[in-house]
Amino acid sequence: MPRFSDVILPGLGVTGLVLTGALAFSTAGRDRAEFEASEAALNAVRAELDAAEARIAELNLATVTAEELEDAMERLAAFEARLAARPEGVDEAEPDPAPVVSVMLAGNAETGETLFRECRACHQVGAGAKNGVGPHLNLLFGRAAASVPDFRYSDSLKRAAANGLEWHADTLSQYIEDPRTFASGTRMSYAGMKDAQDRADLLAYLRTFSDDPSNIPEADPTAQGTDHEVDPEILALKGDPEYGEYLSSECTTCHQASGGDDGIPSIVLWPEESFVMAMHAYKDQVRPNQVMQMIAGRLSNDEIAALAAYFADLEK
Amino acid sequence: MKLNRRSFIGSVAAASALAAPMVQAAGHGKPRVVVVGGGAGGATAARYIAKDSKGEIDVTLIEPTRKYYTCFFSNLYLGGFKNIEDIGHGYGTLASDYGVNVVHDWAVGVDRDAKTVALAGGSSVPYDKLILSPGIDFVDGAVPGWDISAQNAMPHAYKAGSQSELLRAQLMAMPEGGTYVMVAPPNPFRCPPGPYERISMVAHYLKANNPTAKIIIADPKPKFSKQALFEEGWNNHYGGMVERIGPDFGGENVEVDPGAMTVNIDGEVIEADVCNVIPAMKAGRIAELAGVTDGNWAPVNAADLSTKADPDIHVLGDAAQQGDMPKSGFSANSQAKVCANAVRGALTGSRVFPAKFANTCWSLIDTNDGVKVGATYEATPEKIAKVDGFISQTGESAEVRKKTYEESEGWYTGITADMFG
Ligand SMILES: Cc1cc2nc3c(=O)[nH]c(=O)nc-3n(C[C@H](O)[C@H](O)[C@H](O)COP(=O)(O)OP(=O)(O)OC[C@H]3O[C@@H](n4cnc5c(N)ncnc54)[C@H](O)[C@@H]3O)c2cc1C
Numbered sequence: 001m002p003r004f005s006d007v008i009l010p011g012l013g014v015t016g017l018v019l020t021g022a023l024a025f026s027t028a029g030r031d032r033a034e035f036e037a038s039e040a041a042l043n044a045v046r047a048e049l050d051a052a053e054a055r056i057a058e059l060n061l062a063t064v065t066a067e068e069l070e071d072a073m074e075r076l077a078a079f080e081a082r083l084a085a086r087p088e089g090v091d092e093a094e095p096d097p098a099p100v101v102s103v104m105l106a107g108n109a110e111t112g113e114t115l116f117r118e119c120r121a122c123h124q125v126g127a128g129a130k131n132g133v134g135p136h137l138n139l140l141f142g143r144a145a146a147s148v149p150d151f152r153y154s155d156s157l158k159r160a161a162a163n164g165l166e167w168h169a170d171t172l173s174q175y176i177e178d179p180r181t182f183a184s185g186t187r188m189s190y191a192g193m194k195d196a197q198d199r200a201d202l203l204a205y206l207r208t209f210s211d212d213p214s215n216i217p218e219a220d221p222t223a224q225g226t227d228h229e230v231d232p233e234i235l236a237l238k239g240d241p242e243y244g245e246y247l248s249s250e251c252t253t254c255h256q257a258s259g260g261d262d263g264i265p266s267i268v269l270w271p272e273e274s275f276v277m278a279m280h281a282y283k284d285q286v287r288p289n290q291v292m293q294m295i296a297g298r299l300s301n302d303e304i305a306a307l308a309a310y311f312a313d314l315e316k
Numbered sequence: 317m318k319l320n321r322r323s324f325i326g327s328v329a330a331a332s333a334l335a336a337p338m339v340q341a342a343g344h345g346k347p348r349v350v351v352v353g354g355g356a357g358g359a360t361a362a363r364y365i366a367k368d369s370k371g372e373i374d375v376t377l378i379e380p381t382r383k384y385y386t387c388f389f390s391n392l393y394l395g396g397f398k399n400i401e402d403i404g405h406g407y408g409t410l411a412s413d414y415g416v417n418v419v420h421d422w423a424v425g426v427d428r429d430a431k432t433v434a435l436a437g438g439s440s441v442p443y444d445k446l447i448l449s450p451g452i453d454f455v456d457g458a459v460p461g462w463d464i465s466a467q468n469a470m471p472h473a474y475k476a477g478s479q480s481e482l483l484r485a486q487l488m489a490m491p492e493g494g495t496y497v498m499v500a501p502p503n504p505f506r507c508p509p510g511p512y513e514r515i516s517m518v519a520h521y522l523k524a525n526n527p528t529a530k531i532i533i534a535d536p537k538p539k540f541s542k543q544a545l546f547e548e549g550w551n552n553h554y555g556g557m558v559e560r561i562g563p564d565f566g567g568e569n570v571e572v573d574p575g576a577m578t579v580n581i582d583g584e585v586i587e588a589d590v591c592n593v594i595p596a597m598k599a600g601r602i603a604e605l606a607g608v609t610d611g612n613w614a615p616v617n618a619a620d621l622s623t624k625a626d627p628d629i630h631v632l633g634d635a636a637q638q639g640d641m642p643k644s645g646f647s648a649n650s651q652a653k654v655c656a657n658a659v660r661g662a663l664t665g666s667r668v669f670p671a672k673f674a675n676t677c678w679s680l681i682d683t684n685d686g687v688k689v690g691a692t693y694e695a696t697p698e699k700i701a702k703v704d705g706f707i708s709q710t711g712e713s714a715e716v717r718k719k720t721y722e723e724s725e726g727w728y729t730g731i732t733a734d735m736f737g
Pocket of ligand 1 (some may be wrong): 420450601635
């Protein structure tokens with residue numbers, strides 16, 4: 001499946017997330033024809049995205065990406081609308097195969113620094129930054145909304161904070177795109193930054209004044225690349241054991257290839273189906289272990305099948 | 317910084333290299349991979365390349381020590397949870413079961429034009445691909461008053477082994493009600509939660525054996541990893557024993573006098589019974605000698621850990637400047653496997669799969685009170701970028717914490733088997 005997360009501009013600075021258009025639909029309970037129609041529509045969009053992606057790869061990305069992506073987003077929006085118009089009676093209880101399309105723009109921190117001029121009258125950032133008309137923006141990523149000491153926030157932002165609003169790439173992007181829509185009573189009198197690439201650049205610049213994950217591993221991500229590709233016939237997938245062997249090296253950091261277990265269970269010589277089911281239980285966050293949820297969460301179904309095929313036969 | 321100059325540094329090494337028998341030059345016969353440093357990154361890379369190429373690639377591992385003591389779990393040794401033998405690992409299996417040519421020597425220079433590595437013992441080893449995973453060295457003059465000659469009086473114990481044993485002995489010899497001072501390092505450094513796990517383990521020991529003792533941390537950083545978890549733990553388990561002086565109170569303005577065993581923190585002189593100085597860090601020196609560093613670290617490409625300076629030299633682990641991954645054993649091991657896959661592909665045409673990285677750092681706060689932080693990463697054109705992550709929560713049940721600790725035990729067995737076979 002084409003992924004816009006592959007569209008990362010070469011030669012640019014910090015990566016920032018701008019748009020994550022995730023659209024999902026459930027196929028359970030629908031009749032076959034309808035499902036096939038949706039499939040066809042999805043395939044058409046896939047082909048379009050493929051073409052766009054190929055073109056982007058061909059061209060000098062720095063100059064065309066914003067347009068290309070806007071274009072792609074329009075088509076995605078149209079597709080979303082078509083899906084929204086689907087007939088009632090879809091079984092929501094079964095969160096079945098959901099194609100997820102995630103669109104990400106890389107931000108250029110240098111361009112962002114120039115864009116920050118629009119903000120500088122009210123916001124300071126960097127060494128010695130203090131509150132002004134607006135709060136300072138150091139350590140912004142990952143902090144709770146309305147939480148800078150000694151700054152008087154609007155009730156609107158305080159309410160949002162009480163409801164758990166935190167500033168991350170996605171919430172910040174939404175906020176600066178259209179502040180009044182995001183928080184109607186905000187005192188930030190700024191019309192909004194409509195261009196997705198501009199927001200990516202600005203956020204890439206601001207990101208450099210927050211904790212770096214290499215120093216504080218729990219700090220906010222700088223990439224947004226997970227896309228879980230899902231196939232309706234998970235269990236029927238035939239795994240590629242050679243790919244599985246490569247992927248397994250991630251497992252053997254903790255799980256012993258010899259099958260030994262102390263503190264961490266053995267995973268060798270399981271029936272493939274049990275392996276696949278267990279991995280999906282982590283992926284869907286049904287099983288609780290955080291490490292396994294994280295690892296399984298970014299494995300595609302093909303990758304899980306590949307691992308299952310590899311471990312099922314592992315003799316040492 | 318571009319350094320294309322030959323890096324045969326040190327005339328002794330260069331002279332003896334001439335006299336030594338030269339291994340056959342690269343370009344004939346089997347492709348050759350030389351790995352410098354048999355730690356978390358290097359041992360893993362050597363093992364995976366040898367294992368997966370099934371004899372198609374000659375792998376030489378250069379590592380001066382006969383036994384590698386893991387820094388991971390060395391804090392648990394300080395706290396009395398492990399014996400020193402528990403954290404020592406030999407290279408025998410890499411040689412016997414995987415056919416890795418293990419050479420116990422120091423690499424002292426890299427000739428990038430001739431593609432050879434000079435060893436302190438005088439010989440020279442050719443390579444088609446060179447993998448450097450030399451860990452860290454300390455920045456000269458980072459803590460005024462301290463240099464490597466003072467490491468006996470004021471140990472760092474940030475390379476495990478005899479330093480860990482020394483620090484443990486000093487801890488046990490502390491007078492009743494004595495003072496343990498840690499000078500914590502600035503960013504970036506190996507194992508972001510490491511100093512704070514160490515404080516927990518020292519406090520654990522002292523609480524049982526010397527309960528009126530005090531622990532002082534002079535810290536140049538405003539924030540540190542798992543801070544809320546550690547502070548909660550110190551409060552719950554070791555109330556009143558640990559005092560941290562951050563940069564707001566002069567924690568970055570520190571000078572030591574190893575002769576007098578005093579620490580001057582922003583003008584206030586403290587008499588220390590044990591003083592654990594962890595200075596600022598940089599890439600292991602061989603990376604600099606190879607000319608692949610820029611400043612303190614070696615910039616690398618995310619997809620295969622090749623250096624920006626030379627596509628045939630890869631740098632793994634702590635020495636690499638790769639982006640978002642913390643400097644940890646888990647990270648080094650994860651990078652090694654991506655690198656091994658790419659290097660093998662380049663030399664033998666085997667399949668190269670997309671880079672995937674992960675890290676989890678477990679820390680022990682007190683008996684059965686384990687916490688963890690982890691994330692996944694991907695290769696972007698600029699760097700290894702963090703995708704997603706998790707961290708233990710404050711206020712978790714004792715049961716969850718115990719499970720987390722048990723998991724860390726399992727991980728230790730897993731990763732050491734993954735490194736050494
Ligand atoms: C107290 C402490 C606790 C830690 N806890 C954890 C933890 O719980 N989990 C975790 O994941 N990480 C932990 N770490 C971090 C981890 O130890 C390092 O990040 C990891 O070892 C880095 O791997 P590396 O291959 O880069 O270097 P190292 O493992 O240090 O290996 C480098 C090797 O290179 C050799 N070498 C250096 N120069 C040369 C040369 N010129 N020629 C030949 N050989 C050379 C050295 O002898 C050494 O064996 C901890 C670190 C410390 C200090």
